[in-house]
Amino acid sequence: MDKTVYTALILGSTGLIGDILMHNLLASDCYSKIYAISRRPLGFEHPKMVNIVADYYSIDDYIKDLKVDHFYSCIGSTKSKTPERDIYYQIDHDYPYKVSKYLINNKLTNICIVSSIGANSKSKNFYLKMKGDLERDIIKLAIPNTFILRPSLLLGKRGEKRLLESISSFVMSVLNVFLLGRLKDYRSIKAEDVASTMQKITTSQRKGLHIIQTEKIKELA
Numbered sequence: 001m002d003k004t005v006y007t008a009l010i011l012g013s014t015g016l017i018g019d020i021l022m023h024n025l026l027a028s029d030c031y032s033k034i035y036a037i038s039r040r041p042l043g044f045e046h047p048k049m050v051n052i053v054a055d056y057y058s059i060d061d062y063i064k065d066l067k068v069d070h071f072y073s074c075i076g077s078t079k080s081k082t083p084e085r086d087i088y089y090q091i092d093h094d095y096p097y098k099v100s101k102y103l104i105n106n107k108l109t110n111i112c113i114v115s116s117i118g119a120n121s122k123s124k125n126f127y128l129k130m131k132g133d134l135e136r137d138i139i140k141l142a143i144p145n146t147f148i149l150r151p152s153l154l155l156g157k158r159g160e161k162r163l164l165e166s167i168s169s170f171v172m173s174v175l176n177v178f179l180l181g182r183l184k185d186y187r188s189i190k191a192e193d194v195a196s197t198m199q200k201i202t203t204s205q206r207k208g209l210h211i212i213q214t215e216k217i218k219e220l221a
Contacts, residue, residue, distance in 0.1 A: 007068045009035040011099055012075030016156045017114055020195040030203050056095045067106045070202050073113040093134045104141055112147040112202045117185055117214060119150055147201045148211045156191035185214040193221035
């Protein structure tokens with residue numbers, strides 16, 4: 001039986017998860033072409049990669065006619081980098097939603113997005129509400145196979161230093177052992193595990209909507 005080969009688009013290819021995912025896809029025989037969106041050139045070339053240098057305002061012209069099999073959204077900012085809530089919401093919600101709408105018009109069949117543990121559109125917490133809004137709106141698009149990952153605190157080597165996250169990572173490494181039962185989903189998780197599960201779940205034969213939390217992400221990885 002011939003092995004199916006896909007094309008993919010990654011939004012957030014320079015982030016902690018996105019960078020790992022991009023290199024995993026480039027190394028995989030399952031993909032023939034990877035489109036990677038970034039605000040600045042990625043700084044390297046690969047025969048299977050097309051680097052789309054664009055932002056929220058300029059992306060339309062690049063993707064309005066683009067057809068891909070899989071869309072991966074790993075994009076996400078932080079409060080320290082984007083203190084203005086309107087801009088934060090635009091990056092984390094509006095941007096992936098905009099790209100998704102274009103791609104579904106071009107017959108997208110599989111989407112996989114990184115959300116957050118505790119995401120809830122009715123939450124009073126801005127971040128959790130924003131992620132919940134994204135989940136709600138992506139689901140409404142009714143893309144045939146929709147995979148939403150809800151990881152807890154991410155562990156991994158970032159390009160920039162984040163003191164608070166470093167402290168949180170240390171604290172969580174101690175607390176993880178005490179998080180049992182349903183609380184296991186709040187244990188910290190390696191970015192590598194999230195990236196691995198994104199690829200495996202999206203290239204699997206699973207159909208429909210799947211919302212996957214921390215412990216299941218680890219299991220699938």
